[in-house]
Amino acid sequence: MCKGLRSRCLLGCLWFALLVGSAVAKEAVPSAANPELEARVLAISEELRCLVCQNETIAASHADLAVDLRKQIAVQLEAGQSKQQILDFMVERYGDFVLYRPTLNARTLLLWVGPFVLLFGAVVVLTVNIRRRRSADATEWTADNAQRARALLSEGDDRS
Amino acid sequence: MKKAFIPLLIFVVLMGFLAMGLSLNPREIPSPLINKPAPAFSLPVLDAPEQKIAAQDLRGKVWVLNVWASWCVACRIEHPLWVEFSKSGLVPIYGLNYKDKRDDAIRWLGNFGNPYLRSLSDTDGLVGIDFGVYGVPETFVIDKQGVIRMKHIGPVTPEVLRDDIIPLVRKLGA
Numbered sequence: 001m002c003k004g005l006r007s008r009c010l011l012g013c014l015w016f017a018l019l020v021g022s023a024v025a026k027e028a029v030p031s032a033a034n035p036e037l038e039a040r041v042l043a044i045s046e047e048l049r050c051l052v053c054q055n056e057t058i059a060a061s062h063a064d065l066a067v068d069l070r071k072q073i074a075v076q077l078e079a080g081q082s083k084q085q086i087l088d089f090m091v092e093r094y095g096d097f098v099l100y101r102p103t104l105n106a107r108t109l110l111l112w113v114g115p116f117v118l119l120f121g122a123v124v125v126l127t128v129n130i131r132r133r134r135s136a137d138a139t140e141w142t143a144d145n146a147q148r149a150r151a152l153l154s155e156g157d158d159r160s
Numbered sequence: 161m162k163k164a165f166i167p168l169l170i171f172v173v174l175m176g177f178l179a180m181g182l183s184l185n186p187r188e189i190p191s192p193l194i195n196k197p198a199p200a201f202s203l204p205v206l207d208a209p210e211q212k213i214a215a216q217d218l219r220g221k222v223w224v225l226n227v228w229a230s231w232c233v234a235c236r237i238e239h240p241l242w243v244e245f246s247k248s249g250l251v252p253i254y255g256l257n258y259k260d261k262r263d264d265a266i267r268w269l270g271n272f273g274n275p276y277l278r279s280l281s282d283t284d285g286l287v288g289i290d291f292g293v294y295g296v297p298e299t300f301v302i303d304k305q306g307v308i309r310m311k312h313i314g315p316v317t318p319e320v321l322r323d324d325i326i327p328l329v330r331k332l333g334a
Contacts, residue, residue, distance in 0.1 A: 063260070068284075068289065072286075091192065092192060092229055093193070093290065093291070093292040094189070094191075094192070094292050094294065095192040097190075097294075142198070159285045
């Protein structure tokens with residue numbers, strides 16, 4: 001009985017801790033400075049590649065540099081810089097590579113157009129093949145052919 | 161008959177691309193700062209924080225900027241090279257002590273030797289961002305006009321020092 005009570009109390013304490021914990025955790029996220037600013041920082045950092053772990057955005061990365069760059073974005077937003085100005089700032093320092101969505105220019109043209117060129121080529125090869133096969137099936141019907149067919153058919157008749 | 165060679169041709173071309181991809185280093189991202197003026201900075205000297213050095217103070221001479229930190233393991237690999245190279249006195253080497261604690265940095269130089277004419281403390285890493293630093297150690301060669309002429313990412317090897325840095329510094333007239 002006593003033991004049961006104790007364990008129940010423990011459980012209650014745990015519940016209480018969990019509740020308090022989750023309440024605090026929920027509050028901690030938006031209370032980081034200014035929720036509106038945080039959202040804008042997040043939106044911009046999702047456009048930028050983390051150079052340390054190259055397949056992550058700055059928003060997703062926990063690398064030291066990503067944290068610094070997020071801070072930098074917040075500082076610049078507070079200074080009244082626009083999203084484009086901040087993206088330009090990053091490209092000036094880290095190159096086009098920092099943009100998660102590569103810009104369309106002479107150097108990235110192949111990247112953007114390449115898949116469509118490949119697709120187009122595949123469609124062309126496919127249509128040519130289908131056409132060729134069809135024309136091979138449809139042998140021309142000439143008087144000569146008809147004569148041969150008739151001869152073959154009658155040959156069969158004779159045997160039966 | 162010729163048609164049979166088409167898959168082989170495609171295969172060879174594909175292998176060519178894959179081989180090229182293997183030999184590239186994805187960590188080496190071409191810096192847009194090459195042939196651009198080095199970013200302006202004014203930073204305290206590591207062992208004399210009351211003294212500051214600015215980018216324009218270094219105008220008129222060729223100099224090497226080596227980004228390092230006491231927490232950076234790869235820096236230990238290249239460090240003996242810098243210590244040895246600094247003895248030649250060919251070019252002044254400045255250190256950018258990136259996101260480091262002052263005491264740690266001074267102790268680190270005490271342990272491994274100090275090749276730097278001066279080390280500048282970039283405690284919050286903001287000058288590092290201006291230089292596009294993303295993988296310490298990094299090395300820049302800056303000419304007399306204050307233009308970045310070369311950037312090397314990662315530890316400098318004896319080959320890079322011998323074949324790239326030294327000839328470039330000579331050419332720029334250190």
